[in-house]
Amino acid sequence: MTLMIFALALLWAVVLGLIVALFALSRQIGVLYERITPLGALVNDSGPKIGDVSPRVTLASLNGGEVAIGPRPGRSTLVFFLSPTCPICKKLLPVLRSVREAERPWLDVVLASDGEEEKQRRFIQTAGLTAFPYVNSTELGLTYRVSRLPFAVLLGEDGTVLSKGLVNSREQLESLFNAKEMGVASIQDFLDGTAPARS
Numbered sequence: 001m002t003l004m005i006f007a008l009a010l011l012w013a014v015v016l017g018l019i020v021a022l023f024a025l026s027r028q029i030g031v032l033y034e035r036i037t038p039l040g041a042l043v044n045d046s047g048p049k050i051g052d053v054s055p056r057v058t059l060a061s062l063n064g065g066e067v068a069i070g071p072r073p074g075r076s077t078l079v080f081f082l083s084p085t086c087p088i089c090k091k092l093l094p095v096l097r098s099v100r101e102a103e104r105p106w107l108d109v110v111l112a113s114d115g116e117e118e119k120q121r122r123f124i125q126t127a128g129l130t131a132f133p134y135v136n137s138t139e140l141g142l143t144y145r146v147s148r149l150p151f152a153v154l155l156g157e158d159g160t161v162l163s164k165g166l167v168n169s170r171e172q173l174e175s176l177f178n179a180k181e182m183g184v185a186s187i188q189d190f191l192d193g194t195a196p197a198r199s
Contacts, residue, residue, distance in 0.1 A: 047145030047164075054159045055143055059135040062120055067110055067133040069140070071159035078109045078176070081141060081151040084123035088168050089150045093127055095170045100132070103177075114138040152176055 048054055056070030069079060080096060082089035100109045111134045113120055120136045123129070144153055144164070153164040154176045163179040165172070 046147070047143065048161045050161050050163060052161050054153070054155050054161055056159065057137075057140060057143065059137050059140065061133045062117070062124060062136055063130050063132065063134050065133070067135050069110060070155070071157065072108070072155075073157060074106075076107050076157055076162070076180075077155040078107055079112055079140075079144070079153045079155070080109060081112045081144075081146045081149055081153075083113055083115070083149050084119055084127075086149045090127065092150055092167070092170070092173065093129070095173060096132075099173065108133070110135065112137065112140050114141055154180060156180075 054070050056068070058066055058068050061067050069077060078099070080092075082092075096109060096111075099107070103109075109132060111129060111132045113123075113134070113136055115136070117136055120134070124134055144151070148166055150167050151165070152167050152173060154162045156162045163176040165176065167173045167176070
């Protein structure tokens with residue numbers, strides 16, 4: 001009987017210890033969550049700066065018609081730079097399709113690349129990108145000083161660069177829209193408290 005009471009007391013002590021450990025771990029997870037802030041698109045300082053008016057460019061789309069990049073009354077434009085050989089770009093294609101549908105009332109999504117046209121056309125067909133305006137232009141990449149992919153630029157209706165940066169995930173792509181909604185240059189500047197709100 002004494003052995004059973006001892007075993008029961010020991011089990012209760014273990015259970016209470018586990019409860020205390022669970023609360024301690026929960027607290028640590030909360031502290032870590034507060035320390036790890038969301039990271040937006042990685043902004044670079046080259047090319048047109050946020051707040052500058054983008055150069056007006058009209059290019060032929062590989063999917064037919066012309067694409068005007070720059071001021072567009074009533075429409076914002078997301079220019080997404082990608083490559084047929086970029087695995088992260090391919091991973092983000094479903095996200096771009098989702099963004100295109102969800103933001104259709106105010107946003108046009110333009111895909112941009114450069115390189116051999118036949119290779120680009122094969123990529124359009126195999127990746128199912130025929131619904132997007134798709135431009136093949138080295139000059140456009142040079143205009144925005146795109147050095148790494150995938151890279152995105154969000155332009156306002158007046159052609160102003162609202163946000164831009166290297167995007168490797170859905171969260172980083174969506175941070176471009178968040179920066180626009182909050183009226184700041186980038187999520188990083190907002191978190192650091194260094195970016196004045198845009199007027």
